[in-house]
Amino acid sequence: xxxxxxxxxxxxxxxxxxxxxxxxxxxxxxxxxxxxxxxxxxxxxxxxxxxxxxxxxxxxxxxxxxxxxxxxxxxxxxxxxxxxxxxxxxxx
Numbered sequence: 001x002x003x004x005x006x007x008x009x010x011x012x013x014x015x016x017x018x019x020x021x022x023x024x025x026x027x028x029x030x031x032x033x034x035x036x037x038x039x040x041x042x043x044x045x046x047x048x049x050x051x052x053x054x055x056x057x058x059x060x061x062x063x064x065x066x067x068x069x070x071x072x073x074x075x076x077x078x079x080x081x082x083x084x085x086x087x088x089x090x091x092x
Contacts, residue, residue, distance in 0.1 A: 016024075028038045059067065077085070 024035060024038065028035050031038055033041075
């Protein structure tokens, strides 16, 4: 049976194996907190780490210098770039 869409999007539900929930509850007891706080705190840290890793590029010194040089001394536009620029709609 399909679930009814909920307008309030502040809740999240998931299925979890009993042994996994027991492990979480054990950690919750050691952390002196509740399950919601524990799960949110740890998953938010993990989410931020994943996002940071995906959105930040680490460059070697050589590559960093090449990027800076390209920004300071951009190459002249080639024929394809010029054609694409001319094909754009005119802004008023």
